[in-house]
Amino acid sequence: MAILQIGAGSVGWVIAHKAAQNNDVLGDITIASRTVRKCEAIIASIKGRNNMKDPSFKLEALEVNADDIEALVALIHGVQPDLVLNAGPPWISEAIMEACYQTKVSYLDTSVAVDLCSEHQQVPEAYDSQWIFRSKFEEVGITGILSSGFDPGVVSVFAAYAVKHLFDEIDTIDVMDVNAGNHGKMFATNFDPETNLLEIQGDSFYWEGEQWKQVACHTRMMEFDFPEVGIHKVYSMAHDEVRSMKEFIPAKRIEFWMGFDDCYLNHFNFMKDIGLLSQKPITLQDGTVVKPLKVLKALLPEPTSLASCYTGKTCIGTWIQGIKEGKARSVFIYNISDHEVAYKDVEHQAVAYTAGIPAITSALLYFKGNWKAAGLFNMEQFDPDPFLELMPSIGLNWVVKELEPKTLLINILK
Amino acid sequence: MAILQIGAGSVGWVIAHKAAQNNDVLGDITIASRTVRKCEAIIASIKGRNNMKDPSFKLEALEVNADDIEALVALIHGVQPDLVLNAGPPWISEAIMEACYQTKVSYLDTSVAVDLCSEHQQVPEAYDSQWIFRSKFEEVGITGILSSGFDPGVVSVFAAYAVKHLFDEIDTIDVMDVNAGNHGKMFATNFDPETNLLEIQGDSFYWEGEQWKQVACHTRMMEFDFPEVGIHKVYSMAHDEVRSMKEFIPAKRIEFWMGFDDCYLNHFNFMKDIGLLSQKPITLQDGTVVKPLKVLKALLPEPTSLASCYTGKTCIGTWIQGIKEGKARSVFIYNISDHEVAYKDVEHQAVAYTAGIPAITSALLYFKGNWKAAGLFNMEQFDPDPFLELMPSIGLNWVVKELEPKTLLINILK
Known part of the structure; x- marks a missing residue:
């Protein structure tokens, strides 16, 4: 078992910690970012807090340009994850989704759908650029879970x-x-x-x-x-x-x-x-x-x-x-x-904490099979009961x- | 009769207007600044407001680098004023005072003594760099009036x-x-x-x-x-x-x-x-x-x-x-x-108005002989009565x- 996390910002920090605390289910963890130093800082914090549940699994940092679909495909082929967790900014989501489609690996992202600050990307159009992947994900039989943060999420x-x-x-x-x-x-x-x-x-x-x-x-x-x-x-x-x-x-x-x-x-x-x-x-x-x-x-x-x-x-x-x-x-x-x-x-504050824990909760449900189906899903489309049953044990009541x-x-x- | 005004900022704007309104006493007016366009804007405003009491006197704009003592001496020789009014920033005062000393023309400035924002120029040292001219002004028999604004003034x-x-x-x-x-x-x-x-x-x-x-x-x-x-x-x-x-x-x-x-x-x-x-x-x-x-x-x-x-x-x-x-x-x-x-x-606001009128009040007292003596003076050293008698007619009650x-x-x- 293995996961690949892309992105090493505030939310990525919490996701990586929580993934490590649950690596008996999630397996090997690779954190990739444009700035590998940021991934390494997260790994140092995880080790400093003794947050690796099973220290025998791998925890490594890699560099990637997440704008570049070919680079992402190569990364996924190299890491061989069961699930890609996108913890990056909204403008890299489409490239990662395309790479997941090409490599037939399931996908999960963490917070916002689009960059609402940009022109022609407002709430009525949010998710349009992601939902067009629905039939592609169904076609290759992978699961996509969108906006698995707290709000959205x-x-x-x-x-x-x-x-x-x-x-x-x-x-x-x-x-x-x-x-x-x-x-x-x-x-x-x-x-x-x-x-x-x-x-x-x-x-x-x-x-x-x-x-x-x-x-x-x-x-x-x-x-x-x-x-x-x-x-x-x-x-x-x-x-x-x-x-x-x-x-x-x-x-x-x-x-x-x-x-x-x-x-x-x-x-x-x-x-x-x-x-x-x-x-x-x-x-x-x-x-x-x-x-x-x-x-x-x-x-x-x-x-x-x-x-x-x-x-x-x-x-x-x-x-x-x-x-x-x-x-x-x-x-x-x-x-x-x-x-x-x-x-x-x-080692982070509650705004990042509340956004990061739901991603790992969803990832665990994917690994357990509760939230696993061919297609692309927003959180409200799944059965809420297993999620709400699991989330308190990951850190959010x-x-x-x-x-x-x-x-x-x-x-x-x- | 003639005056030379150096500086064309906010306070200079008011001084020039008030000088023009009193040019029957002050005579020809020359406004000099590093940026001659600013002097010309003031002259346009004076003419637009019909503020020349006697239109037969001269009102002209010249360019000068007030940091340059030689340029100032040449300017004063050219204009031949009875009084130099310094309406510039504090860091040009010493150069203008030196030029007045060399040309034996009386001097008046308008507001602050030193640039209190600079290091080693705080209130306890204010005026030190100007008061050293006291003996020089006495020596050549010219009058120097310092800080003739409202506060200071x-x-x-x-x-x-x-x-x-x-x-x-x-x-x-x-x-x-x-x-x-x-x-x-x-x-x-x-x-x-x-x-x-x-x-x-x-x-x-x-x-x-x-x-x-x-x-x-x-x-x-x-x-x-x-x-x-x-x-x-x-x-x-x-x-x-x-x-x-x-x-x-x-x-x-x-x-x-x-x-x-x-x-x-x-x-x-x-x-x-x-x-x-x-x-x-x-x-x-x-x-x-x-x-x-x-x-x-x-x-x-x-x-x-x-x-x-x-x-x-x-x-x-x-x-x-x-x-x-x-x-x-x-x-x-x-x-x-x-x-x-x-x-x-x-055509200006009251902060500049209150700072500019006292300069012209003092200048008029200099021309009338009330405030005219060899040496260097702060406002409180003169007899206050003629000043306070005159100021309301210039615009400040x-x-x-x-x-x-x-x-x-x-x-x-x-």
Whole structure:
């Protein structure tokens, strides 16, 4: 048995740790990235934490240019994995999927479908470039599991669980995500500042009344009382799982909400207002041309550097409202993750932790045969029960909380 | 009669307009700068506003490199002025003073003595590089008038007025400066962003108990109820006039305070915290090396562009506490300037307006003979009465307000 992981960023860090903790099932582990040094750092951390369950299996680092299909095919032929785990950025997914098709090896990826920051790649088109591989994967009999992170990912499994066990009819699905942790910096991003700050500036898309609605960022806000971490303001934001849930789970409205505190938004709006978040080049007095966002990226802390000082918790879940046995029902299914607990386990923070564990949970279900079928699948298309049964043992709990059914108080800002 | 103005920035803009409005006394006006286009823009504005009192006098633009003493001497020989008005940055003052000495032409400058942003040039050393010209000016029988702006400048005249008319003994002198105007931008500076943002980051120096005290920026704060513009938070800041008043006006404490609203400080502290106010070069991902403060400068609005939309008022004054006829006395002597009034008069905002008018008031007193003597003088060394009598007719009112004598409530922050 063997797996090949491509990508050595924050989420890749957690995936590799968790793969090592479960290598009795997954076998040999190869981590490949454009920057082999990053793979080696992860391996050093795994060994430092004694996270190899069975030290007799292989754990190695390789270099690969994941844009290059031929190089990927050669890599897969060399490694001979049972499953390729793509932990890289969205723009390499198609090349890896093509290489998996050519080598007939199953495929799993971890978070976003497309680069929502790019033009002509918005939520209504998310997954289009991946779903075209469906017939190819069926043809060669391999399994593809898309977006097996937390959100996108587990939040759709929660929705599938609600469909299967808790509701006869679903009205609304609201994915709720708040990081109530504290990294001790006045401003920092939990992943690449450039991608993050572009994403947050983008319009939000939500599905309502059989059509897509598009609104400017931070203009739809509500307050939500999250378990354990309390009341937070959350804002409607573009996120891939709204697209896939719209395809697979009938609902009157599907929307993604992310928590931003006033202080963060104040700084964010200030930077946007003065032009610091722009990708448009400016010319300095001495003639140097720079993109302001690239300067900001160079100033802000390296996201991985935040993990060791992170305290507090994240709460991410799916809030479903609808009808069960003729009565209105409102349920919030969620996970709480603690940054310090994550750091003790894998030397990283909870944002990466929650995104990485679901990938290994899915990989284990693939190896066990529960989530193994010819074709291409989003998480909500599989049976949620074995996933939710397994996930707590990999590191993420989940809770079903009954709420009082009610109409959402959405504030329209600006 | 003729004057030569060197410098064509914001303050130079106002000085030139006011000189033109008084050219029946001052005669021909030459404006010289490294960038002759800037002088020409000022002349176009003066003519557009019909601000030439006597159109028969000359108004011309010339180019000069004010770092170059020989070029300055040649310029002065060519123009043959009765007075040189230095409206340039502090680092050109010594060269112009030397040229005035060599050509035996009187000298006047407008605001700051030294570049307080530079190392080894702090408040306790302010004026040192200029005062060494005192004996030279006496030797050739020319007059030198230093720092004839508002603060430094008029605030010292207010103190001299208090000494002459209002107090037997002075305890404390607090220069109070608030710009309660609104330029409609989320963040902007009223003069060069680089100089301004460096100055604000510097330590504050105040004179107390016969010695200099040094404290970090924004760590001494009090609230003051300014006439017309209301209560504002003001912070102890490094400013040149504390040095000259310490030399010429005995007091137990002399300090400069500037108003910053919470929102401004919030943005300022944020920028400082993420490193955007730093002059230390950083390297971007693509290898480009930039100084963050230079990037910010390129992003922020050109200060002169703010004038046309500026509303609200400035209040700058000198708060003196002491003893008169055995009784405690507290007096605030101040000016109120309105940004819109300034714009109507000279197409600029009130910050530049208050700094430019005192230079022309002093120049007129020099031409009239009231403020004309061989040597080098700070404003507080002259008789304040003719100055304060003349200034309102040039555009700046002043008011003496009796306050309740009290101990200052200074908050020590951080």
